[in-house]
Amino acid sequence: xxxxxxxxxxxxxxxxxxxxxxxxxxxxxxxxxxxxxxxxxxxxxxxxxxxxxxxxxxxxxxxxxxxxxxxxxxxxxxxxxxxxxxxxxxxxxxxxxxxxxxxxxxxxxxxxxxxxxxxxxxxxxxxxxxxxxxxxxxxxxxxxxxxxxxxxxxxxxxxxxxxxxxxxxxxxxxxxxxxxxxxxxxxxxxxxxxxxxxxxxxxxxxxxxxxxxxxxxxxxxxxxxxxxxxxxxxxxxxxxxxxxxxxxxxxxxxxxxxxxxxxxxxxxxxxxxxxxxxxxxxxxxxxxxxxxxxxxxxxxxxxxxxxxxxxxxxxxxxxxxxxxxxxxxxxxxxxxxxxxxxxxxxxxxxxxxxxxxxxxxxxxxxxxxx
Amino acid sequence: xxxxxxxxxxxxxxxxxxxxxxxxxxxxxxxxxxxxxxxxxxxxxxxxxxxxxxxxxxxxxxxxxxxxxxxxxxxxxxxxxxxxxxxxxxxxxxxxxxxxxxxxxxxxxxxxxxxxxxxxxxxxxxxxxxxxxxxxxxxxxxxxxxxxxxxxxxxxxxxxxxxxxxxxxxxxxxxxxxxxxxxxxxxxxxxxxxxxxxxxxxxxxxxxxxxxxxxxxxxxxxxxxxxxxxxxxxxxxxxxxxxxxxxxxxxxxxxxxxxxxxxxxxxxxxxxxxxxxxxxxxxxxxxxxxxxxxxxxxxx
Numbered sequence: 001x002x003x004x005x006x007x008x009x010x011x012x013x014x015x016x017x018x019x020x021x022x023x024x025x026x027x028x029x030x031x032x033x034x035x036x037x038x039x040x041x042x043x044x045x046x047x048x049x050x051x052x053x054x055x056x057x058x059x060x061x062x063x064x065x066x067x068x069x070x071x072x073x074x075x076x077x078x079x080x081x082x083x084x085x086x087x088x089x090x091x092x093x094x095x096x097x098x099x100x101x102x103x104x105x106x107x108x109x110x111x112x113x114x115x116x117x118x119x120x121x122x123x124x125x126x127x128x129x130x131x132x133x134x135x136x137x138x139x140x141x142x143x144x145x146x147x148x149x150x151x152x153x154x155x156x157x158x159x160x161x162x163x164x165x166x167x168x169x170x171x172x173x174x175x176x177x178x179x180x181x182x183x184x185x186x187x188x189x190x191x192x193x194x195x196x197x198x199x200x201x202x203x204x205x206x207x208x209x210x211x212x213x214x215x216x217x218x219x220x221x222x223x224x225x226x227x228x229x230x231x232x233x234x235x236x237x238x239x240x241x242x243x244x245x246x247x248x249x250x251x252x253x254x255x256x257x258x259x260x261x262x263x264x265x266x267x268x269x270x271x272x273x274x275x276x277x278x279x280x281x282x283x284x285x286x287x288x289x290x291x292x293x294x295x296x297x298x299x300x301x302x303x304x305x306x307x308x309x310x311x312x313x314x315x316x317x318x319x320x321x322x323x324x325x326x327x328x329x330x331x332x333x334x335x336x337x338x339x340x341x342x343x344x345x346x347x348x349x350x351x352x353x354x355x356x357x358x359x360x361x362x363x364x365x366x367x368x369x370x
Numbered sequence: 371x372x373x374x375x376x377x378x379x380x381x382x383x384x385x386x387x388x389x390x391x392x393x394x395x396x397x398x399x400x401x402x403x404x405x406x407x408x409x410x411x412x413x414x415x416x417x418x419x420x421x422x423x424x425x426x427x428x429x430x431x432x433x434x435x436x437x438x439x440x441x442x443x444x445x446x447x448x449x450x451x452x453x454x455x456x457x458x459x460x461x462x463x464x465x466x467x468x469x470x471x472x473x474x475x476x477x478x479x480x481x482x483x484x485x486x487x488x489x490x491x492x493x494x495x496x497x498x499x500x501x502x503x504x505x506x507x508x509x510x511x512x513x514x515x516x517x518x519x520x521x522x523x524x525x526x527x528x529x530x531x532x533x534x535x536x537x538x539x540x541x542x543x544x545x546x547x548x549x550x551x552x553x554x555x556x557x558x559x560x561x562x563x564x565x566x567x568x569x570x571x572x573x574x575x576x577x578x579x580x581x582x583x584x585x586x587x588x589x590x591x592x593x594x595x596x597x598x599x600x601x602x603x604x605x606x607x608x609x610x611x612x613x614x615x616x617x618x619x620x621x622x623x624x625x626x627x628x629x630x631x632x633x634x635x636x637x638x639x640x641x642x643x644x645x646x647x648x649x650x651x652x653x654x655x656x657x658x659x660x661x662x663x664x665x666x667x668x669x670x
Contacts, residue, residue: 178647273374346483
């Protein structure tokens with residue numbers, strides 16, 4: 001019975017049966033034929049259970065020996081992109097940079113400190129809307145708004161965390177999710193301040209000494225300078241006593257408190273500093289798009305950023321960037337599949353998790369848990 | 371006015387409660403927030419529309435509406451249970467021993483997949499429920515209760531009651547309670563944990579399917595993204611009542627429905643979705659494990 005249940009014929013039949021009510025018999029037949037052919041092929045190749053044989057365990061080349069070369073080559077490569085790339089690709093890379101900032105910020109909260117936060121998009125929204133409102137209403141420039149947006153996000157992050165951190169685990173998760181939803185709905189309904197669902201248009205791009213940085217090639221350098229700065233600062237902080245305290249809280253909060261770590265203080269600090277980078281990502285997003293609307297700040301964004309850090313490897317700063325790379329670039333690469341790309345993305349996320357449960361680059365520590 | 375809003379709230383709340391049961395049962399055993407559960411509910415609603423559409427074209431709905439509706443619910447439940455079963459085997463079982471957040475991400479992946487699957491096969495526009503229920507009903511203390519509202523409340527109550535009996539009285543229910551207490555110990559005393567987990571997903575998905583068909587009938591239209599907001603609300607209901615607790619999920623769902631309906635009637639309907647979360651935050655701050663949740667001391 002078990003052998004039959006794992007046979008290609010049965011799996012293909014089962015999938016076709018589940019598919020049937022949503023389309024007609026013909027499509028179900030095609031699905032059955034394709035799936036059966038594919039699984040049988042796999043079955044013959046591997047002679048093992050068809051599901052466990054899809055892609056063999058992804059093994060990354062050992063990069064430790066080439067670390068210095070890699071660290072030198074990647075920045076040079078990134079620096080030269082604007083010289084030969086079309087604006088479309090630069091825009092994708094700018095979005096990659098913005099998501100990398102978000103992912104690194106969330107990684108402090110979820111990966112390093114172990115607090116499952118599902119409303120991260122709220123702070124991204126605060127950063128973006130702060131600049132949008134200050135710029136279009138009061139004519140304040142990008143460089144003044146930059147610290148204001150980021151600091152406001154950080155303060156909001158700490159203010160939300162202060163009551164929510166009394167909760168543990170999944171209760172914390174749902175309260176933060178609720179905060180994200182409240183933010184989204186408020187942006188939609190506070191029409192006088194945020195212009196409701198229509199959003200705010202006409203946001204100015206930043207400029208330096210009268211030179212506008214709105215062009216993709218210039219903006220690219222600005223965003224990636226911020227990403228490099230974030231990467232540097234976050235790695236320094238997580239390596240310091242503060243970072244060690246965060247790791248200790250993640251691994252065992254009671255033990256950490258016993259060792260004299262003020263858990264509440266450090267958790268607040270983690271939420272504030274994570275939100276700081278989200279606010280920064282928000283202002284970069286607003287200045288890039290020159291338009292903000294509540295549609296950009298849904299729960300799906302929070303989920304996407306969470307996917308990034310877990311796909312890359314929880315608690316690993318480079319992993320966060322790697323995750324952002326995959327989830328921003330993958331839909332662009334899959335553009336050829338057009339309408340099927342989100343379908344493929346969903347399956348891809350599941351497959352990566354099954355074959356690399358600790359993330360592609362592996363977690364910061366095996367005991368990663370929340 | 372107040373009583374009318376209470377009845378409306380109770381109808382919606384009963385549906386939230388039925389969906390929340392699926393969340394809370396899975397969480398009780400696996401400690402997994404099954405984010406794809408809302409999509410199962412959405413699939414149930416779509417299957418209801420599809421099957422009832424078939425019956426309508428056969429002429430069955432016009433001549434015998436009640437058996438047609440009943441058959442629709444049974445068929446969608448069967449299919450959704452199969453979806454729940456397959457989902458668990460394909461996306462969660464391989465991750466049983468992975469870090470805690472990995473199955474959560476897998477669930478988000480499944481959720482994206484199912485949403486887009488339905489969008490591609492059924493189109494991105496609203497689908498209309500093929501049977502229109504009249505506004506006829508009965509008067510009860512000056513309140514007009516439609517037959518549909520009454521049957522939603524009754525069916526939900528019956529489902530919750532039978533689930534309670536099932537968990538308390540049957541062998542499999544006992545095995546579920548044991549697995550919820552301690553998965554490893556349950557397997558050591560001879561419980562087939564894999565079967566228990568499969569059963570949990572099958573039952574949860576079946577309940578969600580019934581809820582989906584009822585909501586599709588109640589609101590009349592369904593879209594491929596209804597699963598997300600219903601899922602979030604139902605999860606909120608489960609946490610409100612104390613996640614892992616079956617009576618808690620029922621209570622949480624009903625409170626949520628009442629708060630929403632009263633809030634949108636007396637304060638402002640624009641912030642309808644906000645009230646649910648505000649109540650949740652307030653209750654969790656007072657009782658950090660939910661209303662009926664047990665507060666467990668952390669063991670060192």
